[in-house]
Amino acid sequence: MWDYTDKVKELYTNPKNVGKIDDADVVAEVGSIVCGDALKLYLKIDDNDIITDAKFETFGCGSAIASSSALTEMIVGKNVKEVEKITNQDIVKYLGGLPEEKMHCSVMGHEALEKALKQLKGEKVEDHVDEEGEIICHCFGVTDDLIRRVIRENNLKTVEDITNYTKAGGACGSCIPKLEDILEEEAAKPASDKKKEETKKPLTNIRRMQLVEETITNVIRPILQEDRGDIELVDIDGKNVYVALRGSCSNCMVSNVTLKNLVEAKLREYVENDIVVHEIK
Amino acid sequence: MERVVYLDNNATTMVAPEVVDAMLPYLSGKYGNPSSIHSFGGDVGADIAQAREKIARFVGADHDYEIVITGSGTESDNLAILGSIAYYKDKRHIITSRVEHPAVISLCKKLERDGYRITYVPVDAKGNLDLAYLKESVDDDTAIVSIMYANNETGVIFPVEEIGEFLKEKGIPFHVDAVQAAGKIPIDVNKINCRLLTISGHKFHAPKGIGALYVRRGTRLRPVLYGGHQEKGRRPGTENVAGIIGMAKAAELAMEHLANIDEMKRLRDKLEEGLLSAFKNASLNGDKEKRVPNTSNIGFEFIEGEAILLYLDAKGIAASSGSACSSGSLEPSHVLRAMGVPFTSAHGSIRFSLSRYTTEEEIDYTLKTMPEIVNRLLTISPYWDNEKQEGKPINL
Known part of the structure; x- marks a missing residue:
């Protein structure tokens, strides 16, 4: 049995903002039924860039439902500029924590938000691709860009961490050598900053x-x-x-x-x- | 704690009250070591001998010395396979199925890394074993064939008697993992013609931590553990006396209960038919006919298994799921994948498994509770059209 926090239990039992918005200003969908979780986020935004309503539909486990609910609660009433700064860690914090293996649920919430905001700005977002970049994990369709960003934002150190946060490498495992390379590259990156310090x-x-x-x-x-x-x-x-x-x-x-x-x-x-x-x- | 409607008996079972009573003396006064010369221990040794006879009868063994007591089903599986291949060192091929329990699959994967050639026999969409494939895979290099009697997730029964007869002619050792069959269908090692057969106590109302391996007289088997003379050196270590007594009592009760097994089947079918007719997005995983009478595995499309389990849990119902999320792995169960169950329902598969303690009232309560849960999750699902009350087309 997962060790879910009371907040997670509360939110999967009684999720807030379930459903769709018929006249939504933006609708973003991430994940897929093949991967085992998917989230469709609907946003209503007024002329002052305030998110006046947010609703979701989720296919997924308890923590996926709770993460989706948390995300919508966190962004309603806020300005788009403010919401742009939200990371998956903020969702985790709102939930009082998530089991390591379930971190990808918070990442999915963040991805949906990011995709919605991009669409709002009129940036083109390709369907069925979480982010731009090369697909590294073909089983779950996880891209290079997403993996790198999650590594940086969550200070990930191991392949297991990456799998817990993004699912990449969790199925056939054939991308694990590539994940190791990405980890090494990301670990080497701050080198440019280091020079300044030196x-x-x-x-x-x-x-x-x-x-x-x-x-x-x-x-x-x-x-x-x-x-x-x-x-x-x-x-x-x-x-x-x-x-x-x-x-x-x-x-x-x-x-x-x-x-x-x-x-x-x-x-x-x-x-x-x-x-x-x-x-x- | 509130009463639980326990429909997860393939995971583990309640220890029968009669089993607890039988064990208690060995957890207090009768603590002698069965190997001792003095009668304080020797009496316990005599009780173990009696228990061994009961366990032998349970699997249809001719001799009580064909029963080796172990600590679990996993240990029995490992002893059967490792003990056999250690004897037939020059043979480097093992045959098993794609849907075995991890106790066998993980061991085979390890042996594969060690240089063994492993054949994983496939199953069809209903979970039935491809018998022809198995027969064709056998060659002079085959050291052992290990196949389960009944699958833990779907309950599908494999044609072990046909396999046994075929392998007997070839002279190849046959191990049957009967963990999920014991107590649900009669077991007869002579009908199966197997040399080795595994059972696990806690799946038929004995406590956890006790199992047995049937080893046909004359079978070549090297021990995995080394130590004293217990179990004739095949599994040394001071006996888990209370566990052995408990498993023997449980075996006796299970045999008595097999006469009433139709009642368990009736309740299982009532649950299954009720759920399948209530939801057009539900389908059965596994062969409807060739199954143990207690198991029903149902896939619910467009919703996810762990979420169903959590909602069931809140209503006091315990079941299990082959979904990715519920297990901690990221893919749905290897059994459902081997059967080619589509992802749309594999992620939403729920296994209900009954015991002889399951009541009609509990089944009715489950049937009454499920619609609320499934409809709730469908409302949340992006793949469900709430107006049309049907699934949306999905582009994979």
Whole structure:
């Protein structure tokens, strides 16, 4: 049995905004019945670019229905500009977390939104292709572009991660070598940024420690505290930072995601781009 | 907890109250080691001997020493295949089917990586085994043939007697995975002409963690585990005494119950016919006739299996699905794919499996509950036209 959060259970039991909008301004469909999940998103948008109504039809499991419901709830009443910034992680956050194997449900929600917004701008979107780019996983029709974007947004490190988030590689497995190549390429990418950093003077140990402490206190803690979570700095050893997640973070299912996407990302942004964060339980 | 309508008996079954009663003494006072010389242990050894006879009768074995007790169906399957090929080292070909349980399929995949040649015999659209294909695949290099008696997902029964007769003439060892047949149809190893046959206790109201492998007298089998003299060295390790006693009691009860098996079939058919007539988007997966009497696998088009299960669960009904999402893998079940069930209904397949404890009232409740769930999910589905009340054409 999946370990679904109460929010996920609530939303697949009583999904909001089910149905279609007959005079929708834009309709976007992603996924397919072959893949095992599909989502059709209907949006109504007023002259001020405010999304006044959003409805969905979903073929899929409990978490696919919950992700679709969450997406529509998140965007109604918002400006298109604002909605453009929504990522699959925001959907996951809204749901209080998703099992790793079900992350692709949140990605599907985000894909539908992205496709709808593209169509709205009049950009051409080809049918049955999630994004432009070469199809890497033929079983599930997952493209190169989608895989790369999901790797970057979710800081994915392994082929298993990619499969959990996009399904790519989950069937016949013949694209796994290609997925490994993409992972390597994406890992090598920040190299251009690194060069800029290298020209800077390397940090002394004391300065690095000061910066880590400042960033945790001034940047990271306030974000976590918004969600009734907290963080404690346990130790710093060179570029390895040891922290403990407290409050609601400590038993959060996506604490690992929080650690990588928030804590490590912020420390890399504010201190050094090769800081590694470890969690002490 | 509220009462559960348990229709997932191919996954596991309730331990029969009589089985619990039979086991209890061995979990308290009668804790002796059956191998001991003193009568405190020796008495337990005598009880095990009796239990072994009952298990032998359950599968139609001529001798009690043909029963090797193991820890699970998976262990029995592994012992049968690994134990046989270890003996016939020069033979490098194994025949099995595309729809076996993972206990056999995963092992064969591993052996394939080790250099064995594996033939996976296909099935037709109704899940029936291609017997001619199997016969043609046999050659001088074939070390063992391992075929299930009844499929766990569809309940379809395979022609093991015909296979057994054919292989007996060829002198090739035949292993039958009878885990899903035990307790549902009579088992007779002499009619099947198999050398090896696997059963698992928890599928017929014994507890989990106990299984058996029938090994025909004279069969060459090397152990997988090494240790003491238990099970004549074929499966060493101190006996799971309570488990053995429990499985023997369960076997005895199952044989008694086989006389009333038509009642189970009647309830299964009532459920199946009720669901198939209520939904025009539902179809049966598997051969309607050649099936064990407790299993019904129904594909619901345009909706997804895990969602159905979650909605059923909320109504206190436990079933299972061959959908991709419910298993954690990303593809629908290998059994439904081997049968060529279209994706449109494979993702929405639900398996209902009854036991002798299933009541008419539970079947009626399920029949009453399903329409609400299916219609709800159809309303959400993008492939369903709510005005016309029919599926939309799908471009794959």
